[in-house]
Amino acid sequence: MDRPDIPLNALRTFEVAMRQGSFTKAAIELRVTQAAVSHQIARLEDVLGTTLFQRTSQGLVATDEGRMLFPVLEYGFDAIARVLDRLDGRRDVEVLKIGVNTTFAVGWLMPRLEGFRASHPEVDVRISTNNNRVEILREGLDMAIRFGTGGWTGHEAIGLFDAPLSPLCSPELAAGLRDPGDLGQLTLLRSYRSAEWPGWFAVAGAPCPPALGPVFDSSIALAEMAAAGTGAALLPVRMFERHISERRLVQPFGFTVSAGRYYLAWPSDRPVTPAMASFSQWLSAHAGEVEADRESIEDRPDHLT
Structure with a gap:
C-alpha cells in the first residue's frame, strides 16, 4: 500500500521543534499554539509509522528516528530558502550560524573576523556566544568553537590551538x-x-x-x-x-x-555546506599561524613583572 503524502507543514513543524527542543518554543517561532505543534507532530508520526519524540520529565528527547530525520530536513529547508532568495532577486549569500566560546570570540576571533568577511562576501556569518556549553542542533547552529579535549560524540572536530x-x-x-x-x-x-x-x-x-x-x-x-x-x-x-x-x-x-584546546566542531551527520568549508579552511589557516608562533606571550619577558 502506498504511503500517504507527507504534509510539508508537519515536516517543518518537526524541524523547528527539534531545533528548539520544545513544543512551546516551536509554537512561538511558528506563531501557532502549542496544541497545533503537538497535532502536526502526531500527524507526522502517524504517517511515518514511527515515534519521533519521547516525552519525559526532562522535556523532549528525540528518538533515533527523529535524530536521523532532523539534519536532512534542516539542510533541505535551508537549501530551499537559499534558492527562493535567489529567485527573489537577492544576492546569493549563504548564512553561517556559529556558536563561539565567549573568551575565544572576544580575545581572538572578533579582531580577525573582518578579514574573513572581506575575502568571503558570499557568507553571512552570524555569531552566537556562549560559556562553552552549546548544543549545536538544538540551538540551530551550523558549527561551534569549543574549548576542551575534543572527542564529542556525534561530532566532527578540528583542533585549532592550545590555550595554556x-x-x-x-x-x-x-x-x-x-x-x-x-x-x-x-x-x-x-x-x-x-x-x-x-x-x-x-x-x-x-x-x-x-x-x-x-x-x-x-x-x-x-x-x-x-x-x-x-x-x-x-x-x-x-x-x-x-x-x-x-x-x-x-x-x-x-x-x-x-x-585543553580550542576546536571547531559540527554534527557528523550534517552535510558540509560551501560556507562551512570556507570558514573551516580560513580558521584552520589562521590557527596554524598561531601554532607556528612558538614565541607565545607567556614566554615573553616584557610581559612579566
Whole structure:
C-alpha cells in the first residue's frame, strides 16, 4: 500500500521543534499554539509509522528516528530558502550560524573576523556566544568553537590551538609577588573547572593554597575581576593579549598548565555546506599561524613583572 503524502507543514513543524527542543518554543517561532505543534507532530508520526519524540520529565528527547530525520530536513529547508532568495532577486549569500566560546570570540576571533568577511562576501556569518556549553542542533547552529579535549560524540572536530593557563592579576598585586607561593596571599578566582589551580601549582612546584574565591563560568568575568584588583585568575593568556599589552593585567610567572584546546566542531551527520568549508579552511589557516608562533606571550619577558 502506498504511503500517504507527507504534509510539508508537519515536516517543518518537526524541524523547528527539534531545533528548539520544545513544543512551546516551536509554537512561538511558528506563531501557532502549542496544541497545533503537538497535532502536526502526531500527524507526522502517524504517517511515518514511527515515534519521533519521547516525552519525559526532562522535556523532549528525540528518538533515533527523529535524530536521523532532523539534519536532512534542516539542510533541505535551508537549501530551499537559499534558492527562493535567489529567485527573489537577492544576492546569493549563504548564512553561517556559529556558536563561539565567549573568551575565544572576544580575545581572538572578533579582531580577525573582518578579514574573513572581506575575502568571503558570499557568507553571512552570524555569531552566537556562549560559556562553552552549546548544543549545536538544538540551538540551530551550523558549527561551534569549543574549548576542551575534543572527542564529542556525534561530532566532527578540528583542533585549532592550545590555550595554556597562567595566573593573571593587576599590576598593583603583581608588584608584591616574588615566587608562586606568594599567590597564597591573594584571593584565587576560580572557574567551574576545580582542577585548574592545583594543576598550575604542581607545574610551578609550589603547594596549592585553599582556593576559596568566587567561582565564575566566564573567563571574561574572571579577567575583569582580576583587573579590578580582586585577586588572581587562572586564564588562557593568548586570549588576553590586549589586557596585558594595556597593562590592565600582568602575568607574574611564566609557568603554564594546559587544560585543553580550542576546536571547531559540527554534527557528523550534517552535510558540509560551501560556507562551512570556507570558514573551516580560513580558521584552520589562521590557527596554524598561531601554532607556528612558538614565541607565545607567556614566554615573553616584557610581559612579566
